[in-house]
Amino acid sequence: MRRIITSLLAGGALSAALVGIAFVPSDSAMSADHLDPPTRTDAGFDATPDVPADIADVFAWHSNGTVKIAMTFAGPVATTDPLHYDRDVLYKIHISTKAPGTTDEFTIRARFGKGSGDKDWGVRFEGVPGVGTIEGPVEATLEKDGVKARAGLFDEPFFFDLIGFRETRSFGEIRIRNNRNFFDGQNDTAIVFEIPDAKFGGDVSQLELWGQTLRFGGNL
Numbered sequence: 001m002r003r004i005i006t007s008l009l010a011g012g013a014l015s016a017a018l019v020g021i022a023f024v025p026s027d028s029a030m031s032a033d034h035l036d037p038p039t040r041t042d043a044g045f046d047a048t049p050d051v052p053a054d055i056a057d058v059f060a061w062h063s064n065g066t067v068k069i070a071m072t073f074a075g076p077v078a079t080t081d082p083l084h085y086d087r088d089v090l091y092k093i094h095i096s097t098k099a100p101g102t103t104d105e106f107t108i109r110a111r112f113g114k115g116s117g118d119k120d121w122g123v124r125f126e127g128v129p130g131v132g133t134i135e136g137p138v139e140a141t142l143e144k145d146g147v148k149a150r151a152g153l154f155d156e157p158f159f160f161d162l163i164g165f166r167e168t169r170s171f172g173e174i175r176i177r178n179n180r181n182f183f184d185g186q187n188d189t190a191i192v193f194e195i196p197d198a199k200f201g202g203d204v205s206q207l208e209l210w211g212q213t214l215r216f217g218g219n220l
Helices: 162-171
Strands: 017-024 053-064 066-076 089-096 108-114 121-128 132-137 142-146 147-156 186-196 208-215
Touching: 053 208, 066 089, 066 208, 089 162, 089 186, 121 147, 121 186
Parallel strands: none
Antiparallel strands: 017 208, 053 066, 066 186, 089 108, 089 208, 108 121, 121 132, 142 147, 147 186
16 A cells, blocks of 8 residues: 655644545555644744644555554654643544545544543544444553454654754755664554444545544644
């Protein structure tokens, strides 16, 4: 498959971030974005970045009769950082199942809620294809009628010299090094699904997906 990042936008009365991919047969994959827009999500530009609303990546792939979907956000952050669940952020994964690929036949909505303890967080998924609502604790694999869902912390998988990239852009000469990984020892938070093909009600070979975060009350 090929995953194509098409846009990341900021503004509006609610939120913040939008990132999309095309889900088409291929042997390659392209997908990466973090700390963007920097004026809202990068601590280097904003002393109080909106970490929970920052989309990192949207992935989708197909194998063994199921579609796997993952949207990562709130990262990269150090493994010693507190959890970045936020009840005031709405996460959406839009899924188009037919041409022209710009209308979402399915929209998965996710919100986090806090229990009595500091680490007692739960998640509620609505609009999951074929099953509707799934809810339960974070850091647990939730299952309903053949669909699996999970929300929690995951190790940041990317290798990239962000410092070198910024220096290259500033000085006009290549300063990227292969022994300096900005993402080393950092985490992302992710929403992950495994959904059987039949739940989409048709051909899944041309799915198109995009992710969105919306902060209730508008921008910080």
